[in-house]
Amino acid sequence: MAEYKWPDADKRTWIGKRVSRIDGPDKVSGRAKYTYDLNRPGMLFGIFVRCPYAHAKVVSIDTSAAEKMTGVKAIKVIQGPGSEIQWAGDEVVALAAVDEATAAAAVQAVKVEYEKLPHLVVDTDPVGAGPRGKSTAQESEGDPDKAFRESAAVVEGDYGVPVITHCCLEAHGQISEWTDKEHLLVHPSTQNVSGIATQMGTPLGMPPGNIKVHMDHVGGGFGSKFGPDRWGIVTAQLSQLAGGKPVKIMLERASELEVAGCRPSTYARVKVGARQDGTIVAWESKSWGTGGVQPSGSPPLPYIFKIPNYRKQYTSIENNIGPQRAWRAPNHPQAAAITMTALDDLAAALAMDPLDFFLKNIEMTGALAPVFTEELHKAAELIDWKKNWHQRGDTTPGPIKRGLGLSIHTWGGRGHNGNCDLTIHPDGSVEVKTGSQDLGTGTRTAIRIVAADAFAIPLEGVTVKLGDNEYPPDGGSGGSTTIGGVSAFTRRAALDALDELYAKVAPALDAKPEELEAWAGAIRVKNAPDRKIAWKDACAKLGVTPITTRGKNPGPGNLTNSGVGGVQMADASVDIETGVVKMNRIVAVQDCGLVINTKLAESQCYGSLIMGVSYALYEEKIMDQATGRMLNPNMEFYKLAGIGDIGEFVVHMMGGKGYDERGVVGLGEPPVVSPGAAISNAVANAIGVRVPYLPLTPDRVLEALAKKGGNNARI
Amino acid sequence: MNDEDNNEKESGSGISRRDFLKVSGISLSVPLVVGHRVITVAGADVKIYGPGKAPITLEINGKRFPAEVEPRDTLLDTMRNRLDITGAKRVCDRGTCGACTVIMDGRPVYSCSVLAIEAQGKPISTVEGLAQNDTLHPIQQAFIDNDGQQCGFCTPGFVVACKAFLDKNPNPTPEEVKKGLGGNLCRCGTYVGVRAAVLQAAKAHGAVKGGGQHG
Numbered sequence: 001m002a003e004y005k006w007p008d009a010d011k012r013t014w015i016g017k018r019v020s021r022i023d024g025p026d027k028v029s030g031r032a033k034y035t036y037d038l039n040r041p042g043m044l045f046g047i048f049v050r051c052p053y054a055h056a057k058v059v060s061i062d063t064s065a066a067e068k069m070t071g072v073k074a075i076k077v078i079q080g081p082g083s084e085i086q087w088a089g090d091e092v093v094a095l096a097a098v099d100e101a102t103a104a105a106a107v108q109a110v111k112v113e114y115e116k117l118p119h120l121v122v123d124t125d126p127v128g129a130g131p132r133g134k135s136t137a138q139e140s141e142g143d144p145d146k147a148f149r150e151s152a153a154v155v156e157g158d159y160g161v162p163v164i165t166h167c168c169l170e171a172h173g174q175i176s177e178w179t180d181k182e183h184l185l186v187h188p189s190t191q192n193v194s195g196i197a198t199q200m201g202t203p204l205g206m207p208p209g210n211i212k213v214h215m216d217h218v219g220g221g222f223g224s225k226f227g228p229d230r231w232g233i234v235t236a237q238l239s240q241l242a243g244g245k246p247v248k249i250m251l252e253r254a255s256e257l258e259v260a261g262c263r264p265s266t267y268a269r270v271k272v273g274a275r276q277d278g279t280i281v282a283w284e285s286k287s288w289g290t291g292g293v294q295p296s297g298s299p300p301l302p303y304i305f306k307i308p309n310y311r312k313q314y315t316s317i318e319n320n321i322g323p324q325r326a327w328r329a330p331n332h333p334q335a336a337a338i339t340m341t342a343l344d345d346l347a348a349a350l351a352m353d354p355l356d357f358f359l360k361n362i363e364m365t366g367a368l369a370p371v372f373t374e375e376l377h378k379a380a381e382l383i384d385w386k387k388n389w390h391q392r393g394d395t396t397p398g399p400i401k402r403g404l405g406l407s408i409h410t411w412g413g414r415g416h417n418g419n420c421d422l423t424i425h426p427d428g429s430v431e432v433k434t435g436s437q438d439l440g441t442g443t444r445t446a447i448r449i450v451a452a453d454a455f456a457i458p459l460e461g462v463t464v465k466l467g468d469n470e471y472p473p474d475g476g477s478g479g480s481t482t483i484g485g486v487s488a489f490t491r492r493a494a495l496d497a498l499d500e501l502y503a504k505v506a507p508a509l510d511a512k513p514e515e516l517e518a519w520a521g522a523i524r525v526k527n528a529p530d531r532k533i534a535w536k537d538a539c540a541k542l543g544v545t546p547i548t549t550r551g552k553n554p555g556p557g558n559l560t561n562s563g564v565g566g567v568q569m570a571d572a573s574v575d576i577e578t579g580v581v582k583m584n585r586i587v588a589v590q591d592c593g594l595v596i597n598t599k600l601a602e603s604q605c606y607g608s609l610i611m612g613v614s615y616a617l618y619e620e621k622i623m624d625q626a627t628g629r630m631l632n633p634n635m636e637f638y639k640l641a642g643i644g645d646i647g648e649f650v651v652h653m654m655g656g657k658g659y660d661e662r663g664v665v666g667l668g669e670p671p672v673v674s675p676g677a678a679i680s681n682a683v684a685n686a687i688g689v690r691v692p693y694l695p696l697t698p699d700r701v702l703e704a705l706a707k708k709g710g711n712n713a714r715i
Numbered sequence: 716m717n718d719e720d721n722n723e724k725e726s727g728s729g730i731s732r733r734d735f736l737k738v739s740g741i742s743l744s745v746p747l748v749v750g751h752r753v754i755t756v757a758g759a760d761v762k763i764y765g766p767g768k769a770p771i772t773l774e775i776n777g778k779r780f781p782a783e784v785e786p787r788d789t790l791l792d793t794m795r796n797r798l799d800i801t802g803a804k805r806v807c808d809r810g811t812c813g814a815c816t817v818i819m820d821g822r823p824v825y826s827c828s829v830l831a832i833e834a835q836g837k838p839i840s841t842v843e844g845l846a847q848n849d850t851l852h853p854i855q856q857a858f859i860d861n862d863g864q865q866c867g868f869c870t871p872g873f874v875v876a877c878k879a880f881l882d883k884n885p886n887p888t889p890e891e892v893k894k895g896l897g898g899n900l901c902r903c904g905t906y907v908g909v910r911a912a913v914l915q916a917a918k919a920h921g922a923v924k925g926g927g928q929h930g
Contacts (some may be wrong), residue, residue, distance in 0.1 A: 024859035027867030028874055029837035030802025030842035037801035080908060100792070101785065169806045169814060169868040169902050219804070220902050253807050382907030440865030442901055603862045603908065610904030635807040635900065643906040 002495035004557025006594055006663065007453070009656075011519075014453040016655070018599035022444045022464065032217045035189040036170050040177060040246035044073050046238050047103040048231070049093035049110045050255065051085040054119035054320035054628025058083045058092060058112060064107040066095060066673025071102035074241035075110075084117070086293040087320050088629050089258035091230055094246045096238040120319040121623040123265050125161065126288040129317045133288065134295060135138040136316070141310030147282035153349040154282075158692040159338040160267030161676060163290065165257045166327060167638060170219020172260045173250030174228060175193070177236035180244075181567030184211045184236055188228060189250075191221040193477030194435035197469050200228050207528055216683065217446055219428040221439055221683060223326030262621065263327035264291035266299050266334035267334070267693065270342040270521045272307075273554035278352050278360040280343065283307040286666025287338065287678075288315035291324025299331035303339035303366040304410055321630075323622055326478060328608070329411055329669035333615070333676055337694055339679035340407040345690055354383055354406055354681065365408070371565035372408055373544040375654065379406070379567045381652050383587040388571070393688025399577040405681025406569045409673035413666030414593070415473030415553050415560035422451065422493035424501060424547045428536035429461060432493070435494050436466045436474035436486055442600035442669055443482055444616040445492050449596055454494035456518045457535050472550065480666025484560030485553045486594055487664045492559070500549070504541045505533060546607050561663040566590040568609075568672045571647075574686045579698030580685055583613055585649030586675065591654040591664035605651040605671045612675020614641035617695050737873035748783050751832075764832050769833050775800060776844030784831040791815045791826035794841070802842035802871040806900075813899030815877075816872040817841045823879035825898075842871035845878060853919040854878050857912035873899045879911050885920055887913065 007015065026032040051058075085092070093110050097103035126133045148154055168189075175187040184206070188196050193215055201208035203340065218225065225270075231249045239247040251260055268287035274280045283302045290296055298314030327333075347357035357377060362369045380386065385404060394401035420434035432451050434568050438444045443462045451462045465471060475485055502513035502523065509516065509532070511525045524532035527540040554558065571584040588605050595601045618639035622631040632638045676694050682703070686689045691704040751762040751769055765786035773780045775794065782797050792807075793802040794817075803826050806814040810828040817826045818840040845852040852897050854877050857863070864870040873896070880887070880895045887895065903907070 020859050021862065021864070021866070024862075025855075026863060027843075027864050027870050028855040028858045029846050029851065030871045032867055033801065034804075034868065036804070037795070039796065100796070101787070122802060147742055167902055169804070169812070169866070169900075171806075211881070217867060220866045222902075254810075598864055603865060606907040607865055607904030610906055611902075614904075619792075634809065635811040636809070640900050640902065641906075642897050643909060646895050646906055649907060705727050 002499050004495060004555065004559060006490055006491070006660070009193035009660070013456045014449045014452060014459060014597055016595050019445055019449055019459065019597050021442050023438065023599060024228050034170050034173060034217045034219050035173060035215060037218065038175055038187055038252050038367060040175055041176065043246040043248055044096040044098060044238070044242055045100045045103045046094060046096040046235055046247045047107055048091040049107050049112060050089045050550040051114065052088060053085065053094050053114055053116050053122050054088045055117040056085045057087065058538050059115050060113045061093060061670045062111040063093060066106040068100065069106050069109060071098040071494040073245065074238040076237055076241060078234065083473060086263065087259065087322050089255055089322060093203055094116055094234045096242055106307070119628040119630050121321050122625045123290040123319060123661045124267060124315050126315045126317060129319070132318050133315045135212055135300065136146060136314045138309040138311060138313040140325065144282045144284055144311045147309035148271070148273045149280055153346060154271060154273040155342070155345045155349045156269070156271040157342060157345055157690055158267070158269055158690060159341050160693040161265060161334045161337045162263045162588035162693065163321065163361060163621040164263045164615050165306065165621045165638065166222045166224040166261030166325065166520055167257060167640065168220035168222065168224060168261070169262050171256040172225060172229060172231065172250040173248065174235045175246050175248040176239045177246035178239055178244035182206070182210055186211060186236065188215055188232055188234070189225060190215060190362065191217050191218065191225045191439060192321060193437045193467055194473035195226065195476050196234040198238065200233060203233050215437060215467045218437060218439055222328050223330065223478055242499045253635065257621070257633040257638055258630050259322040262322050262324045264290055264296040264324045265289040266338060268301065268338045270338060272342045272346050274350060275344050276350070278347070278350055278357050280305060280346070280361050280364065281309060283310040283312070285312045285338070287312070287315055287440070289334070290317040290319050290321065292321050293318055294323060296324060297331065299335035299338070301335055301338060303332070303335035304408060305339065305343070305361060306366060307588040309365065319629060321621070328611070328672045332409060332411065332669065332673040336407055337674050337680065340674070341680050341690065344405065344681040344684065348684070350682065351391060351488060353389055355380055355389070358406065358408065368410060368563065368565040371591055371654070372567065373481045375565060375567040375591065378652060379569045380588040383569045383571060383654060385569060390685070392685055394686050397467040399575050400573050401686040402573045402683045403685030404569060404571055405678045406567065406686055407674035407677035407681065409566050409670055411480060411564055411666070411670040411673070412562040413480035413484060413669065414562035415488045415664065416481035418485040418489055418553050419472035419488070420489050420493055420551045421472050422490065422497050422549050422551060424497050424539055424542070424544060426539055426542040426544060428539040429463065430455065431463045431465065432490055432714070433465045433471040434474045434486065435469050435471040436482065437477055438466060439477050441477070441482065441604060442597055443477070443486055445600060446483055446596045447486050449495050450487050450490040454491060454498060455535065456520055473673035480668040480670065483585070483596060483666050484664045488552035488553040488555065488559035491551070492555045493549045494550040496546050496551070500547045501538060505538045508533060508541065529694050559663050561593055561665050564591045564593065564665050566674065568674040570675065570682040572679055572682040572686060574683055576687055576702060579701035581617055581696050581701060583645065583679070585648045586652065586678065587650045588669070588671055589652045589654065589673050591659055592667040593662040594660045595653055595655050596664060601653055601667055602651045604667045606649055608619055608671035609649050609675055610641055610646050611672055611677065613646050615695065616676045617641065618694055632687055721826040727805060751798065753808050769832070771832055773831065773834055773839060775839045776841060786830065786832055789832045790829040790831050791835045793831040794826065798842060800843060803870060806868070811900070813870050813876055815897065816875045818875060818879050823876050836915065840875070841876050845874065846851055852878070854912070854916040857916040857919070858908070859902040861906035861908045861911035861915060863905050865905050869899060873901065873909055877916065881913065881917055886917055889914070902924040
């Protein structure tokens with residue numbers, strides 16, 4: 001029986017190499033079809049009548065005029081009279097028409113009367129939120145008051161991150177069509193191909209087995225596309241009303257930003273104290289945030305550092321904005337932007353270099369302390385920290401001030417539960433099928449690498465099929481769990497398949513099956529490598545019956561693991577006359593256990609850094625309390641970083657001894673955690689004062705400069 | 716049937732607002748698909764379409780595509796919803812993100828902000844037209860080699876924008892790349908790969924040019 005482990009470095013054919021993504025040619029040529037791109041035969045276009053108020057009761061709905069319009073094929077009231085609407089843009093009536101223009105005109109023809117109710121859409125004032133602020137119990141350990149009294153330095157300040165929105169470039173949406181009275185075919189835009197049928201079956205009152213789900217590509221999710229959502233269910237209902245014709249709903253851009261993406265905000269008043277030697281001894285935080293009308297949870301504060309004496313409390317503001325969705329590394333970027341900044345301010349109060357300060361306290365990070373230590377040194381070397389760092393406040397003359405800042409982060413990332421079927425055909429070709437999805441993280445490519453590596457054959461010898469719920473189910477792609485899951489189950493399936501192949505081939509090589517190995521395109525005898533049979537010839541021994549094995553995760557052997565560390569150091573310049581922050585460089589040093597594909601692992605880090613610059617400097621879902629609406633539900637005022645805004649990056653993947661043997665760990669979340677904190681710290685180092693809240697927009701920078709630190713002044 | 720045969724010619728020294736409204740009003744009650752009308756305004760012929768559908772022909776990637784469009788239909792929606800040419804993506808739908816970039820008359824345009832009727836008679840290249848048979852354009856290959864893509868939804872627009880950029884700036888500096896491609900947004904964060912891809916493609920382009928000079 002196979003020993004389920006990863007091959008040693010000298011026995012890897014493809015694992016860890018730099019491999020271009022399999023679906024690259026389809027994506028660069030426009031051949032890749034996303035749900036948004038599909039034109040199903042006779043397809044109708046669905047759209048919603050949306051509530052313009054942040055909080056209202058539906059009084060009456062009149063769809064009669066819309067029903068009479070030529071080209072309108074189905075109308076369904078989603079939230080009828082008496083329904084209470086909790087956020088602007090929520091869906092009230094759905095309809096489908098022969099084209100988008102007709103659908104849009106029909107929306108105008110639907111008359112809905114609302115009774116407006118009082119709303120709250122802002123979140124910066126937990127006291128002003130009144131009864132909508134739900135406070136959790138205070139949590140404490142040790143004796144924070146005593147520890148603060150005995151501290152040589154104590155700083156107190158405000159920190160925070162606003163609500164941001166996912167802004168997937170392919171909007172949320174789905175196409176549904178009834179292939180007969182009992183069977184549904186759906187094309188979603190999802191991170192969770194295998195999970196859609198169950199989530200649709202219940203509300204539609206039909207067996208999930210009658211719902212076929214297919215998706216080849218998805219244009220971004222970032223944590224916001226795990227369910228079919230109301231619009232997904234509605235496409236099926238409208239299709240039914242229209243006699244089974246395909247109905248497509250893709251959210252308009254404004255709705256995408258208003259209702260389909262919300263990373264909860266977190267703000268905090270933090271007090272933190274240290275001894276003269278830099279040892280952190282006490283933490284106190286009062287934090288709050290919103291994730292819409294449902295309660296939001298507190299981020300893990302203080303982040304990573306186990307400070308011996310602490311007191312903390314969190315208030316969830318339940319307000320009338322679009323509902324929260326998971327966003328890459330839920331709660332961690334917020335926790336880092338509050339903790340690593342407060343600690344940086346504390347280091348500044350002690351006139352300590354934050355690199356020395358973090359290293360001084362690194363044991364408080366627990367089991368990952370050796371990883372963080374190694375990474376801090378590596379990052380410092382790559383950005384030349386000791387040469388470029390200066391005490392807070394760049395004293396060079398002129399308006400441009402430059403500074404360095406750092407942050408550390410962690411994440412779990414163990415592979416999720418999943419399955420694949422791996423087939424070795426007698427002609428030597430290999431197929432892996434799984435109900436997984438490739439979000440652009442390189443899942444297809446990783447599966448191909450793992451299978452081709454096990455068989456030591458060319459990458460082209462492996463075909464990967466995913467994106468369909470007729471394949472063995474896989475988990476949703478969230479929480480950096482996909483790479484660990486698919487790598488582990490593909491490896492197990494491949495090793496089992498090899499065992500079967502060895503049994504067929506062994507007589508020809510006059511050896512026992514357990515004496516064989518796959519290497520360099522052949523099956524050979526381990527101790528007599530000249531006795532070998534080429535891969536194709538070996539597979540031909542199967543006759544006409546392929547080998548198919550089911551790979552599962554979890555399963556035998558430690559192929560995936562949890563817990564990674566990362567360090568980032570940012571170099572930014574600030575124009576103190578205009579308040580504009582400009583990125584020079586970010587160095588990211590990241591661990592993810594055994595790297596399957598170095599090229600795409602680096603891409604994950606680059607992407608995270610770019611997203612990080614974007615939320616650190618530009619992104620904010622700006623809500624207007626007067627109207628209850630989002631003021632920037634578009635891409636000119638909901639700003640994403642562009643190609644010229646990001647500066648330069650240096651990414652270093654930790655690997656080799658001490659990392660590889662841990663197995664495969666996910667990478668999608670961790671590197672997106674630190675940029676906000678690291679950039680905020682770089683700005684504070686440059687201009688000498690803390691800009692309390694992200695994004696670090698010119699007005700906030702100028703305000704902080706005018707107040708000379710304001711609330712964040714040293715006590 | 717030639718489109719021009721369908722056109723009802725009107726002539727005169729100009730058109731008043733009232734006349735224009737009258738023309739529009741008449742069109743509302745005429746059959747669903749009609750050709751354009753031509754009126755003369757200040758001595759120049761002006762084509763009047765709509766408000767119903769009008770037959771037009773678009774020239775995309777060297778092929779002619781007849782379509783029936785309303786005057787308000789964008790080039791992007793016409794390609795995607797009527798012609799099933801879906802490489803150009805609809806993202807912001809208002810000229811901000813560049814995902815719908817195509818080359819029209821030799822210049823990159825946001826096809827969400829061009830009316831289909833405006834695009835008549837102007838050669839249009841989309842991402843689907845870049846590869847020669849099965850051979851990818853050097854820019855496409857450079858996007859693969861440098862991983863200038865993740866989810867890939869912005870990629871077609873970016874690839875086309877790069878093509879137009881390099882046609883105009885065959886040997887760009889990294890700074891010029893940052894400015895020249897500032898009109899395309901990516902959410903996954905592929906700019907590092909895109910920058911490298913543009914420079915690689917420029918080099919390949921230069922090599923071809925160099926070879927040509929010697930040959």
